[in-house]
Amino acid sequence: MNYLLSNQETKRLKFRLLHEDDFDKWLPLFKSENIAKYLDFDPKLSPNEMCEKWFEKSLNRYDLGNGGMNVMINNKTNRFIGQCGLLIQNIDNEERLEIGYSILPEFWNCGYASEAAALCKDYAFENNFSESLISMIHIENIGSEKVALKNGMTLEKTIGDFNIFSIDKKDWG
Template sequence: MTTDDLDDMAALLGDPDVMRYYPRTKGRDEALAWIDWNQRLYRQEGFGLWLVTLRSTGEFVGDCGLTPQEVEGTTDIEIGYHVRIDAQGHGYATEAATACRDLARDVLEIRRLVAIIHPDNTPSQRVAEKTGLAHERDAIARSGQQVRIYATAL
């Protein structure tokens, strides 16, 4: 993810349908900050969120990857994903999340992986389950929002 991806990321993170389970959408400056945050993660952690594109055309579909996240005082590595509304339902999030899970386990040697999901976001919960994560508990995120923690040992 680079600043060259700002238009795609701003459209994705600014879409009210994509962001319906977040406190709010993100503006263009916040999308740029999202890219900067990921570039910092690449340098500091060796991973972050990456673009999801179609192999056949290179068309931007969304983002997916690994990020450290704190919930209720514990920091875990989260697998996260966003997919454009018109591209949802085609298995792209599951395919990308599965690849990230495998990277976490096989290359990064991460031993625990979580997904932090809004309780009403059943499509994201299904992606987590297809990736091998199971509902572990309900919690309160740093934003104060109620979330479901899906987790697996790797």
């Protein structure tokens, strides 16, 4: 199934696939404090190595049809803001559809993650991709937790260092 948001738009954002030439624009994320922990990467990796792993995983998801992160571009400035998308995750041996989001540090606290996450939720439910959606968030990542709560999600459970927030389609609207 194609869970990608290509050619979707919100009031401030347009979405497209990640390209290899986006590497330098995305690298600043991996220089942020705690990002390895929040994204479940080995903290011994350099920012370049983490970014390489991100690209490898993202492009592999595209190839396998497992959804993926879409680049978010500001409609007015054409600046690269971050990535957001619908991803298939395995939670307790069950495939679940996740709303994932990562924003470049210079754009934190500007509402972009909330705007993009709301689009993901609406897109998934309108297209009947799943009866429920999750966001898997590191227990210390308060900013991402606030986005999940604003998106109508509630804490479902905690697995290791990650909280699983969810929303059912019946509660959407």
